[in-house]
Amino acid sequence: MGFTAHEISSIREQSQQMEHDGVITPEALQYIYDKKLFHLFVADDLDGNMTPLPEAIRIFQECARIDGSFGWLVTIGAGGGYFVPFMTQSVGLDVFGKPEAVIAGSGATTGTARKVDGGYIVNGRWKYCSGSTHATSFTANSILEQEGRPNSDESPQIVTLIMTPDQVQILKDWNTFGLKATASHSIVVTDAYIPDEMTFSFTEYRSHQDEVLYKYPFLAFAQTSFAGVAMGLADHFLEAAEEMMKVRGNDKVLAEIIEQKQEFARQKDAFYMVLDKSWEDLNQKGTLSPEMELRISSECVTAARASLGCGLKLFPMLGLSACMEDTVVNRVWRDLQTACQHALLRG
Incomplete structure (x- = not known):
């Protein structure tokens, strides 16, 4: 899965514009969709493009050689596919089952989740969510509240959430001097209701356990x-x-x-x-x-x-x-x- 000389030249011709605007161009994003680069680690039955890890890393290297922000976005976007086995088949299809599907998010535990009937009420702010402006889903970690307060145990319970763009506010605070077009902004969530089925745990496999990549x-x-x-x-x-x-x-x-x-x-x-x-x-x-x-x-x-x-x-x-x-x-x-x-x- 390589790039032609014309494709490389086309993306690089847009590099300065992407850096100036702080976002990937629609044309460069379309290359990612067309080659299913966001789905390198998504199981094939979820509109995926499952790829052996060594081959995928070489693809990441080539994408970054073409343009840094382009390569970073491909890598981060593809990485979301690692979450597939922790989702049910139906949720995985909702999250990944379309060509432009891609997750942005954060591994930091900078949110809180309060248990309610059928799900959680979530609040929080998470930094460095690369690809925020074109993400179709967001994932983030929150600490489970106990009786209205964050869990105070030495090992608090973490709830990992899947959120939709309409539940997320993007704060355009990615003001670094490099990788400017990655749109690695902060996201804020306020009193969002997240159903139980839109949460997952890294210790509980729900589908696709036989895929080698997920091991x-x-x-x-x-x-x-x-x-x-x-x-x-x-x-x-x-x-x-x-x-x-x-x-x-x-x-x-x-x-x-x-x-x-x-x-x-x-x-x-x-x-x-x-x-x-x-x-x-x-x-x-x-x-x-x-x-x-x-x-x-x-x-x-x-x-x-x-x-x-x-x-x-x-x-x-x-x-x-x-x-x-x-x-x-x-x-x-x-x-x-x-x-x-x-x-x-x-x-």
Whole structure:
């Protein structure tokens, strides 16, 4: 599932507009719908496009190489498919059963849920909901209230919610210097009624238990996804830096870039060797060993550091023109720094 040269050029031609507007263009979004990229982890009977994890990570890397915000949105949007087995078949079909279906949301427990007959009354505010402006569903975690107060136990009960766009207010507060078009805004929910069937628990499987992807540990799943984005951004940074130095005829810096590309290629090979092995283990044994989970986590952090390191080493060599925000190399460098700030990539 690749992109043609025309498709890559078309998306990149829209990058500056997307950054300026703070949102993905309808044309770029349509590419995602047409290729079913939001459904890479959705079971096929739910209008899905179920894809082996190693193949999907390579797709994330390629999408991020094309454009950082585009790649981040594909990755986050596709990641929502991991929730499929915790939903009933009918709810899963409601949430995912159309080409444009995609979840945005947050893993933070910054809301409260009060139990009422047949469901919950929910209030809360959640940050960093990437893809908020085109999401068809929202998921978020809330703490269950006890007798009108948040549960005060050491391990409070968490309620994971599925909400519709009409129940959510988007606060356009994503004011970062990179990944500007991801619309990673905060959402606010006020006294929304969420029926019981629109909640789920990560400890209760309700459908599609036999899909291999859903047996991959969630932390490793998330880390590998974000590492793919970081590597794709580094690929684009190296490409843009090389083009800039060729125009200038700066052979000294070009030699540094070529050396960095070779070193980075070795790091990517090491990452995918471990990822492929983990997927092979999962298919053969039905689970990952604790040792493999630790190894995957370590490789993801290492890959992210190597990705960021490409920019840290080379950006100071590119001169003042690279500091201009309207240059490709500047935008990609800002996107790369922003992506690598994610807690799961910092180790």
